[in-house]
Amino acid sequence: MKAHVTKKVLSEGLGLLERVVPSRSSNPLLTSLKVEASETGLTLSGTNLEIDLSCFVPAEVQEPKDFVVPAHLFAQIVRNLGGELVELELVGQELAVRAGGSDFKLQTGDTEAYPPLSFPSNADLSLNAEELARALGSVRYAASNEAFQAVFRGIKLEHHNETGSARVVASDGYRVAIRDFPASGDGRNLIIPARSVDELIRVLKDGEARFTYGEGMLSVTTDRVRMNLKLLDGDFPDYERVIPKDIKLQVTLPATALKEAVNRVAVLADKNANNRVEFLVSEGQLRLAAEGDYGRAQDTLAVTQGGVEPAMSLAFNARHVLDALGPIEGEAELLFSGSTSPAIFRASGGGGYMAVMVTLRV
Amino acid sequence: MKAHVTKKVLSEGLGLLERVVPSRSSNPLLTSLKVEASETGLTLSGTNLEIDLSCFVPAEVQEPKDFVVPAHLFAQIVRNLGGELVELELVGQELAVRAGGSDFKLQTGDTEAYPPLSFPSNADLSLNAEELARALGSVRYAASNEAFQAVFRGIKLEHHNETGSARVVASDGYRVAIRDFPASGDGRNLIIPARSVDELIRVLKDGEARFTYGEGMLSVTTDRVRMNLKLLDGDFPDYERVIPKDIKLQVTLPATALKEAVNRVAVLADKNANNRVEFLVSEGQLRLAAEGDYGRAQDTLAVTQGGVEPAMSLAFNARHVLDALGPIEGEAELLFSGSTSPAIFRASGGGGYMAVMVTLRV
Numbered sequence: 001m002k003a004h005v006t007k008k009v010l011s012e013g014l015g016l017l018e019r020v021v022p023s024r025s026s027n028p029l030l031t032s033l034k035v036e037a038s039e040t041g042l043t044l045s046g047t048n049l050e051i052d053l054s055c056f057v058p059a060e061v062q063e064p065k066d067f068v069v070p071a072h073l074f075a076q077i078v079r080n081l082g083g084e085l086v087e088l089e090l091v092g093q094e095l096a097v098r099a100g101g102s103d104f105k106l107q108t109g110d111t112e113a114y115p116p117l118s119f120p121s122n123a124d125l126s127l128n129a130e131e132l133a134r135a136l137g138s139v140r141y142a143a144s145n146e147a148f149q150a151v152f153r154g155i156k157l158e159h160h161n162e163t164g165s166a167r168v169v170a171s172d173g174y175r176v177a178i179r180d181f182p183a184s185g186d187g188r189n190l191i192i193p194a195r196s197v198d199e200l201i202r203v204l205k206d207g208e209a210r211f212t213y214g215e216g217m218l219s220v221t222t223d224r225v226r227m228n229l230k231l232l233d234g235d236f237p238d239y240e241r242v243i244p245k246d247i248k249l250q251v252t253l254p255a256t257a258l259k260e261a262v263n264r265v266a267v268l269a270d271k272n273a274n275n276r277v278e279f280l281v282s283e284g285q286l287r288l289a290a291e292g293d294y295g296r297a298q299d300t301l302a303v304t305q306g307g308v309e310p311a312m313s314l315a316f317n318a319r320h321v322l323d324a325l326g327p328i329e330g331e332a333e334l335l336f337s338g339s340t341s342p343a344i345f346r347a348s349g350g351g352g353y354m355a356v357m358v359t360l361r362v
Numbered sequence: 363m364k365a366h367v368t369k370k371v372l373s374e375g376l377g378l379l380e381r382v383v384p385s386r387s388s389n390p391l392l393t394s395l396k397v398e399a400s401e402t403g404l405t406l407s408g409t410n411l412e413i414d415l416s417c418f419v420p421a422e423v424q425e426p427k428d429f430v431v432p433a434h435l436f437a438q439i440v441r442n443l444g445g446e447l448v449e450l451e452l453v454g455q456e457l458a459v460r461a462g463g464s465d466f467k468l469q470t471g472d473t474e475a476y477p478p479l480s481f482p483s484n485a486d487l488s489l490n491a492e493e494l495a496r497a498l499g500s501v502r503y504a505a506s507n508e509a510f511q512a513v514f515r516g517i518k519l520e521h522h523n524e525t526g527s528a529r530v531v532a533s534d535g536y537r538v539a540i541r542d543f544p545a546s547g548d549g550r551n552l553i554i555p556a557r558s559v560d561e562l563i564r565v566l567k568d569g570e571a572r573f574t575y576g577e578g579m580l581s582v583t584t585d586r587v588r589m590n591l592k593l594l595d596g597d598f599p600d601y602e603r604v605i606p607k608d609i610k611l612q613v614t615l616p617a618t619a620l621k622e623a624v625n626r627v628a629v630l631a632d633k634n635a636n637n638r639v640e641f642l643v644s645e646g647q648l649r650l651a652a653e654g655d656y657g658r659a660q661d662t663l664a665v666t667q668g669g670v671e672p673a674m675s676l677a678f679n680a681r682h683v684l685d686a687l688g689p690i691e692g693e694a695e696l697l698f699s700g701s702t703s704p705a706i707f708r709a710s711g712g713g714g715y716m717a718v719m720v721t722l723r724v
């Protein structure tokens with residue numbers, strides 16, 4: 001096996017694999033990646049047993065032969081090479097990596113012992129990769145990294161086939177983040193682990209994301225990569241139930257101004273009391289207030305106010321407010337149903353994103 | 363006390379203090395800073411008991427009165443404020459911080475109980491601040507952060523009054539970094555803790571650094587700040603002894619090319635064997651080689667070679683080589699006195715910087 005490949009495309013491919021392949025493992029083979037050589041290029045594959053990832057790198061290849069190499073060392077070596085063209089050659093049990101004045105000999109692993117990774121060639125459904133990535137990115141924050149209940153560590157993907165749309169939902173039990181986006185086809189509902197979603201977002205660029213449904217598994221194929229994602233079992237909580245329907249007061253203001261003001265007053269909020277920040281709405285003003293061991297903070301913002309109630313006082317976790325505002329650009333719309341019932345934060349004028357948050361006790 | 367001050371200058375001053383004042387301490391007063399108000403401005407002072415730092419901030423002040431506030435909270439609040447002008451007002455036991463729609467009330471501390479900080483007004487010596495900062499920054503890497511012997515955790519400053527120059531020296535016992543720079547006046551030799559040097563470098567910009575010698579202490583005054591640095595006791599090792607005088611082989615090559623090549627081969631160097639990289643010089647070539655559990659690396663660079671010996675083979679810690687090359691721009695000159703005796707790395711054509719390194723056993 002002898003291959004010539006540009007440093008840039010090989011580095012990019014290895015960069016994607018490096019994020020999935022663990023750098024340490026009780027099974028050392030898992031820290032390696034498998035390279036399948038064909039006449040037209042190299043297919044790099046790796047797995048962390050939650051995600052299988054495969055990526056094709058165009059190359060000029062002579063005498064194709066598969067091999068297994070330590071993923072992170074190989075990636076580091078290629079990244080540091082001088083020159084634009086890299087030569088790879090299998091010499092006995094070693095892979096030679098050459099460029100400019102550099103000559104590396106890297107030990108290869110046992111190809112037979114490497115776990116077999118297979119990726120489907122058919123597709124059940126096709127989504128716009130950019131839309132999907134944006135939707136997943138908007139709700140990711142609301143999934144928990146530690147929650148005891150596994151479903152709170154996942155993101156639910158729902159297909160509303162009748163309305164031609166899809167929805168992603170994440171929740172940690174205290175808040176729900178939702179984003180709808182257009183999608184056609186006959187999709188299934190499923191829950192993807194949030195950590196796998198992070199990697200999925202990273203590989204989704206433009207073009208299409210083709211879905212293939214498997215047993216407890218979703219395969220996603222794009223122009224550049226193929227990915228198998230292990231799914232989470234279990235029932236996602238009935239989040240529709242907590243979305244308030246009866247909005248009593250509503251304010252509109254620039255999202256950036258609100259983010260900055262919450263950031264400011266949160267400095268003095270009590271870390272041991274959920275970073276509590278009070279929201280007081282009345283007479284076209286939103287007053288934010290926080291209090292802690294070292295003093296008190298107050299900030300006043302002008303808002304456009306609507307609804308049947310003339311004034312309301314609520315309290316939120318400042319961190320949750322900032323998270324909820326994250327995906328909102330331009331004007332933010334805050335919909336309040338009462339001091340002790342959940343509130344909705346969304347972009348004024350729609351866009352499909354909505355955050356639902358519990359209030360802290362007054 | 364009521365003061366008006368621009369957010370920018372107040373933020374900058376607090377930013378300097380924030381680095382010195384600890385965010386946690388068994389003595390909570392140490393996490394505060396003292397503000398001395400005068401008609402023309404505010405003097406902010408803080409200490410971590412190793413370094414006292416003071417910084418003047420121009421402001422319009424009415425009814426001057428001193429106060430003590432939590433340093434990090436105050437800095438964070440000011441940094442997050444909207445608007446360019448900040449109003450400070452002492453209201454009872456609280457400091458009001460106001461700007462735009464924001465109104466903060468910060469608890470103040472006991473001014474009487476705050477440790478008295480005094481800075482000298484006379485100066486014994488004056489150095490160019492930029493030269494001093496560059497010199498200290500060039501040798502800082504060679505000081506140890508953990509060495510058992512305190513002097514290895516310091517940087518020695520020598521005044522060679524007869525030649526009108528000064529020298530900074532750092533060593534961890536395996537390597538020595540030296541930089542000479544022009545200095546006039548009648549200075550003393552002293553050892554500054556490396557961690558204090560980090561802060562000193564940060565406050566030294568252009569202009570003059572005025573030195574005042576005290577009992578176990580050095581005071582440095584610039585246009586912006588005043589600083590007291592506690593000095594290290596003890597005898598700095600006789601580093602002159604390890605500088606090789608009898609150079610047998612000498613190579614010159616671009617510093618960047620050498621850094622890149624060492625970085626490359628170091629990927630495969632054995633972490634448990636001092637990141638060992640071999641240097642083999644012969645026939646106008648420098649060959650670098652490294653070997654570890656996963657393979658072997660080799661890189662060849664063209665060099666200009668001189669000296670009485672036609673070839674030499676040595677080994678270094680790759681990390682130390684990269685550190686030593688750090689301050690060298692343009693061409694690097696490597697001076698070898700033998701396979702088992704120390705080597706010198708310096709910038710070709712002088713500049714006052716020199717790194718001396720032990721070789722690893724062949």
